[in-house]
Amino acid sequence: LKVPAHQIPHCLIKGLPLVRNLSGYPQNNFGREGLSHITIAGAVLDGLKEVELWLQTFSPGSRTPIHRHSCEEIFVVLKGSGTLFLAPDLHMRQPAKPNEFSIFPNSTFSIPVNAVHQVWNTAEDTDLQMLVVISRPPVKVFIYDDWLMPHSLAKLKFPYYWDEECFHLSKDDYNDEL
């Protein structure tokens, strides 16, 4: 028996006020150690089709997977510092040794579409907090075990960690060209 998403209390956002207090938003690590993720507004709960906004905090040493996606992505670092790893070339069989860029408070960067990347809190003792904008939610992520894995072997994770529970429940609402 399938329970529609709108009958699961925390998958229901329609009843919430238009203007919401982020301070009260539920945080979760969605099974990823050192992560705190909040979807500020997005596809699965809010029904947005074109943009989604996240607030993410990485504890020291924690990081995103090595991954790529065909959507656009913009980061703004609110607090802390770390390293952006970015594959040098889209046209090889595999990402190969990434370029490294320091990221710092008030810095911003955009990830080229389909570029393989990873964001890592390389600081010793401060959290890395970022706002992340993506297009065409919900995000479809291809994950690499390492930088030498061929693109063709990267594994699709969809729905992504934070979309998983409510997405499955509301799957019928989506027409996605997966």
Next chain:
Amino acid sequence: LKVPAHQIPHCLIKGLPLVRNLSGYPQNNFGREGLSHITIAGAVLDGLKEVELWLQTFSPGSRTPIHRHSCEEIFVVLKGSGTLFLAPDLHMRQPAKPNEFSIFPNSTFSIPVNAVHQVWNTAEDTDLQMLVVISRPPVKVFIYDDWLMPHSLAKLKFPYYWDEECFHLSKDDYNDEL
């Protein structure tokens, strides 16, 4: 004689580093009193096609025009407070008397597609600072003189204030269904 955008120094962003310091970004009011606008990443300068991110500061008493657009828009209030005015109904000939919502630090709200809205710094002495995400940049805005103006008379402002200068210079790069 038409000068290509990439020959105008401040319309050139390709030479900038991938990770940029927002603190050094040029601010401008683009002819609108009380406004400070920064495009953190977007269509005209960065070549993004699907998302754009702004940092906007409104001094006390200043506000957006009464306007609508067919893109999605998410706001996050970083500092200050004010009022969101939102037309109650998409299906009338005109926006009509708007509903009013208080906005405050750490609040977030999304504007329904094509809903007529206005954000106003109604505080007496503090700036209202917000992050704004839009989809499908550059933004195409229809502006109303007041809440009783028929939708059909709202005036298209495109390119919008902050896109104007560099957009006109790089117009040939866009294929837009205007």
